[in-house]
Amino acid sequence: MKRFGILLLALAAFALGQSPLEKLKSALDRLRGPAHQAVYALKVERPGSSRTYRLRVYTDGERAHLRVLEPKAEAGMAFLSLGQDLYLYDPRLGRTLRLPPSGRSERFLGSDLTYQDLMGRDLEELFQVTEEGGTLRLVPKPGAPTPYGRVEVYLREGFIERVLYYDQRGQAVRELRMGSYQRLDGAYLPRTLELKDLTRQGYRTLVEVTEVQVGPVPERCFSPLYLERGC
Amino acid sequence: MSLLRLAWRNVLRQRRRTALLSLVVVYVTVAVLFLFGFLDGYGESLVEAYAQYVEAPVVVAREVWWQDPDPENGFRELPAVAHPLVQAATPRLSLYALLRSPYRVQGGVVLGVDPEGEKTLSRVPFKVSQGRWLSAPGEAVLGQRLAERLDVRVGERLVVETGKGALGLLVVGLVRAGVGNVDFGGVYVHLEDARRLSGGRVLATHLALKVPRGKEEGVAQALNQALPEGLRAQGVWELMGPIRADYEGSRLFYVPLLGLFMLLAAVAVVSTTYVSVRERLREFAVAESLGLSPFRLAAQVALEAALASGLGLLLGLLLGYALLWYTSTHDVFGPLMRLSVELLPESGLSEHLYTALRPVYALYAAMVVGLSALLALLFPGRLVLALEPTRYLKGE
Numbered sequence: 254m255k256r257f258g259i260l261l262l263a264l265a266a267f268a269l270g271q272s273p274l275e276k277l278k279s280a281l282d283r284l285r286g287p288a289h290q291a292v293y294a295l296k297v298e299r300p301g302s303s304r305t306y307r308l309r310v311y312t313d314g315e316r317a318h319l320r321v322l323e324p325k326a327e328a329g330m331a332f333l334s335l336g337q338d339l340y341l342y343d344p345r346l347g348r349t350l351r352l353p354p355s356g357r358s359e360r361f362l363g364s365d366l367t368y369q370d371l372m373g374r375d376l377e378e379l380f381q382v383t384e385e386g387g388t389l390r391l392v393p394k395p396g397a398p399t400p401y402g403r404v405e406v407y408l409r410e411g412f413i414e415r416v417l418y419y420d421q422r423g424q425a426v427r428e429l430r431m432g433s434y435q436r437l438d439g440a441y442l443p444r445t446l447e448l449k450d451l452t453r454q455g456y457r458t459l460v461e462v463t464e465v466q467v468g469p470v471p472e473r474c475f476s477p478l479y480l481e482r483g484c
Numbered sequence: 485m486s487l488l489r490l491a492w493r494n495v496l497r498q499r500r501r502t503a504l505l506s507l508v509v510v511y512v513t514v515a516v517l518f519l520f521g522f523l524d525g526y527g528e529s530l531v532e533a534y535a536q537y538v539e540a541p542v543v544v545a546r547e548v549w550w551q552d553p554d555p556e557n558g559f560r561e562l563p564a565v566a567h568p569l570v571q572a573a574t575p576r577l578s579l580y581a582l583l584r585s586p587y588r589v590q591g592g593v594v595l596g597v598d599p600e601g602e603k604t605l606s607r608v609p610f611k612v613s614q615g616r617w618l619s620a621p622g623e624a625v626l627g628q629r630l631a632e633r634l635d636v637r638v639g640e641r642l643v644v645e646t647g648k649g650a651l652g653l654l655v656v657g658l659v660r661a662g663v664g665n666v667d668f669g670g671v672y673v674h675l676e677d678a679r680r681l682s683g684g685r686v687l688a689t690h691l692a693l694k695v696p697r698g699k700e701e702g703v704a705q706a707l708n709q710a711l712p713e714g715l716r717a718q719g720v721w722e723l724m725g726p727i728r729a730d731y732e733g734s735r736l737f738y739v740p741l742l743g744l745f746m747l748l749a750a751v752a753v754v755s756t757t758y759v760s761v762r763e764r765l766r767e768f769a770v771a772e773s774l775g776l777s778p779f780r781l782a783a784q785v786a787l788e789a790a791l792a793s794g795l796g797l798l799l800g801l802l803l804g805y806a807l808l809w810y811t812s813t814h815d816v817f818g819p820l821m822r823l824s825v826e827l828l829p830e831s832g833l834s835e836h837l838y839t840a841l842r843p844v845y846a847l848y849a850a851m852v853v854g855l856s857a858l859l860a861l862l863f864p865g866r867l868v869l870a871l872e873p874t875r876y877l878k879g880e
Contacts, residue, residue, distance in 0.1 A: 397652045398650035399652060400642070422640075
């Protein structure tokens with residue numbers, strides 16, 4: 254019991270000693286999870302309709318390889334994110350395309366998520382981080398290529414619970430909510446994500462993370478050559 | 485002189501008939517004047533829009549850039565351009581980019597400019613309706629309608645992304661130029677920012693030159709004789725996009741149509757003259773028997789047709805030039821042009837169109853008089869030439 258108390262104190266001291274940027278980094282690490290393979294169910298809701306995708310995801314926390322399993326019409330499409338480089342394989346074209354960096358901010362499979370939401374770390378790179386009452390407040394660095402005026406990251410016990418994106422007029426325009434985190438061999442990964450477009454009613458995207466296998470991902474998964482055949 | 489007096493008396497003898505004939509010619513004259521004035525005014529408004537807002541009077545670029553306007557094909561060093569008629573020159577760097585606001589994403593062409601140099605050449609810097617023109621890197625000026633589409637206001641940041649980089653630029657001004665390409669698609673950034681967005685390997689994609697109005701094509705041709713190999717100059721007429729084909733197509737369509745109008749008017753005049761001549765064959769027979777030669781009689785018939793249509797021409801010129809004066813000084817076509825700009829925002833159309841007013845249109849319209857006289861000589865005139873006076877005098 255005494256040992257547990259000391260550990261708790263040490264953790265608290267560590268948390269207190271972290272700068273807001275470090276807190277953000279560590280929270281993003283937890284959001285991206287450890288190296289793992291999983292199936293993500295992506296439900297895109299629009300007023301009067303919805304569409305569900307199933308994706309096989311391979312990631313080492315920095316790089317990610319996503320393959321569409323369902324629906325049939327899009328099955329076989331694959332995406333590879335390697336830092337600033339983004340590749341797309343479209344079976345209808347039968348070729349792999351390298352997307353420009355601007356493609357990272359594009360909507361993913363017509364959902365409200367961007368490649369950046371799924372794979373990127375723009376929040377660390379483009380924003381200055383401060384902390385106000387346990388909430389991380391992010392404002393763009395001068396000249397940063399982000400259209401948002403402010404981002405608020407709500408943490409609970411070091412985990413990102415909610416991310417709120419504001420326009421430059423102080424109006425919230427996007428909201429990302431994490432349902433709960435699953436513990437996987439000492440690491441964490443969110444179970445569900447919900448992204449809402451606050452400027453348009455009925456625009457929502459839900460992500461459910463299932464069939465998670467934590468462990469090293471074969472290096473070939475991060476090669477554009479394997480986008481077509483799979484890894 | 486007596487022939488003219490005789491013809492004039494005959495024209496006045498049938499006042500109602502002459503009035504109807506003249507009315508046809510009035511209508512055609514007004515139509516000719518107006519359509520030529522409109523077409524020339526349309527052409528002038530396009531040249532004005534492209535030379536002063538969308539492009540420049542003359543543009544110099546590398547041959548490869550003209551074929552493939554990728555920034556990679558721009559200038560690694562700026563060429564020296566010398567011609568006595570070149571009044572100003574400024575480098576520009578154009579590139580395709582993605583424009584991102586918190587609400588919308590839109591593709592477009594970004595134009596990197598030297599803020600001060602642009603003022604010597606383009607009217608865009610003087611059409612800022614909100615905020616101010618560019619003064620330093622890190623800033624952007626947008627067309628007002630584009631800003632509305634993106635929902636970006638002055639003082640807000642706009643993300644400009646290319647395959648080579650991305651920048652968050654502060655919107656410092658909105659432009660309202662009344663030219664579709666500028667208002668709906670204009671994105672102006674500092675040349676240095678454009679260089680960063682293009683990867684930093686080129687200084688500019690082209691050089692914009694200011695030359696006096698009407699000298700654009702001549703200066704471009706002269707420059708092409710002197711420019712180093714691999715560079716080519718184009719005048720404003722060549723710089724126009726598909727709208728040039730629309731303008732040339734309109735001319736090709738309307739000019740023959742006007743010719744047909746004039747021919748029909750002349751036929752109307754001549755057919756009436758023909759009837760008139762048939763009614764007066766006995767009169768012509770008497771005149772011939774009194775010593776007037778058949779050729780003079782045929783000339784009199786042609787003169788009658790020319791006088792009747794000439795009256796219509798005079799009245800038509802009066803009305804037509806009055807109409808052209810009004811439409812060349814008042815923005816009558818504004819609502820129509822604004823609608824066209826809304827429908828074709830990327831075509832380079834201007835929201836204002838004033839008709840041209842040129843004396844030469846009177847010459848074009850006068851062709852109906854000549855045509856009437858010629859046809860009158862050919863058809864009713866032939867009746868007179870083939871006249872047998874004895875037969876008519878006997879009353880057969």
